[in-house]
Amino acid sequence: MSGAALKKLLAASFPAALCLLGLAMVGTGLLGRASALELAARTVPILLFVAAMTVVTELADDAGLFRFITAWLARAGARPGRGGTGRVMSLWLFVVALACLSTVFLSLDTTAVLVTPLVVSLARHARIHPLPFALTTVWLANTASLFLPVSNLSNLLAQQQLGASPAGFLHLMWAPALVGALVPVAFLLVFFRKDLRGQYTPPKLPTASDRRLLVLSGATVALLLPALVSGVPVAIPATIAALFLLAVYILRRRSALRWGMVPVQPLLLTMGLFLLVATLHDHGLGTALARFAGSGDGFTSLLQLAGLGALSANGVNNLPAYLALEPVAGSPVRLAALLIGVNLGPLVSPWASLATLLWHSRLKSMGISINWAGFALAGLALVAVLVPGAVLALWLAAGMPG
Numbered sequence: 001m002s003g004a005a006l007k008k009l010l011a012a013s014f015p016a017a018l019c020l021l022g023l024a025m026v027g028t029g030l031l032g033r034a035s036a037l038e039l040a041a042r043t044v045p046i047l048l049f050v051a052a053m054t055v056v057t058e059l060a061d062d063a064g065l066f067r068f069i070t071a072w073l074a075r076a077g078a079r080p081g082r083g084g085t086g087r088v089m090s091l092w093l094f095v096v097a098l099a100c101l102s103t104v105f106l107s108l109d110t111t112a113v114l115v116t117p118l119v120v121s122l123a124r125h126a127r128i129h130p131l132p133f134a135l136t137t138v139w140l141a142n143t144a145s146l147f148l149p150v151s152n153l154s155n156l157l158a159q160q161q162l163g164a165s166p167a168g169f170l171h172l173m174w175a176p177a178l179v180g181a182l183v184p185v186a187f188l189l190v191f192f193r194k195d196l197r198g199q200y201t202p203p204k205l206p207t208a209s210d211r212r213l214l215v216l217s218g219a220t221v222a223l224l225l226p227a228l229v230s231g232v233p234v235a236i237p238a239t240i241a242a243l244f245l246l247a248v249y250i251l252r253r254r255s256a257l258r259w260g261m262v263p264v265q266p267l268l269l270t271m272g273l274f275l276l277v278a279t280l281h282d283h284g285l286g287t288a289l290a291r292f293a294g295s296g297d298g299f300t301s302l303l304q305l306a307g308l309g310a311l312s313a314n315g316v317n318n319l320p321a322y323l324a325l326e327p328v329a330g331s332p333v334r335l336a337a338l339l340i341g342v343n344l345g346p347l348v349s350p351w352a353s354l355a356t357l358l359w360h361s362r363l364k365s366m367g368i369s370i371n372w373a374g375f376a377l378a379g380l381a382l383v384a385v386l387v388p389g390a391v392l393a394l395w396l397a398a399g400m401p402g
Helices: 005-028 034-064 065-076 087-108 108-125 130-145 153-161 164-193 211-228 236-253 263-282 285-290 299-315 317-330 332-342 354-365 372-397
Strands: none
Touching: 005 263, 034 065, 034 108, 034 153, 034 211, 034 236, 065 087, 065 108, 065 211, 087 108, 087 130, 087 211, 108 130, 108 263, 108 354, 130 164, 130 332, 130 354, 130 372, 153 164, 153 317, 153 332, 164 299, 164 332, 263 285, 263 317, 263 354, 285 299, 285 317, 299 317, 299 332, 317 332, 332 354, 332 372
């Protein structure tokens, strides 16, 4: 077996091994039965939501929905009076809007997996350097994920703790969420101002191989978006939408259905991380972390907690970082500060966010290599401004005195 094949095998087997290790913690009693049941009650509906949303977006993508939307956006930026060309800056702003909307309503992983190859292909077609478009998707996939519970798995966990509706969650997070969306765009504009000049020729609208599938998938996504922010547990509308599209595909394009549409490896990885962090909490992790997490709702304490969340996310991953630190976030504002750290902070190490790993996998399949040193330095510069700025926005919006 070659080294590359062995590396691929190890990467594929790691999520299952981690999940088995987590289950072993339950079987041996290292993770108490009560803690395991509490963890299952919190996380099983969320994992079901992740699986259902992945199926919905994969089927909608197969029907051509996202390709159609991307091409339509590119054509909308063209000016008939100037030979049908458009400005690269306008096209990039459309990509910014698409990445933000996809992240907010469909989750950061959807942006990483589906939007990334679309906008890279769009850039290549328009003969534009793809790096500004690719970096836009991965940064905004992470940083635009503070608006709604469905935007990020950590948000769904926090929503349970808060007992808040989507509107209540947005009321708490709107100020840092705006910072999270706007500051990366400003950085990208400065970094790539030369690449974003000039004109481009828009692509033709793609021809749907099955127009009825395209219409039905578009209608399903359009109806699903308001359902996800209605206050109904998000797993319910996502599962209904997934089952509906699966039924449609069974009738019209059964050959397109495959087990790979179910995100088995990410789900196993997430389950394993959840179980291991819960086990560590049963053995004093929360007490150890409390020494470094600060206390109170003052700006300095909130920044301390957010900074610890960002550091932990880049050290391991944002999901275990959130679960590890959740017990020391004893108020809604502190929980919001923790979300700032684990959502906006994972921009330095490749493994800090599952979305970044998925993004890199998509770019690699398209023949685009990433300089991880440059990625880390750019991310570090952004995080150094973004996390304190978002915490300050949270503190001011919450009206905290000190």
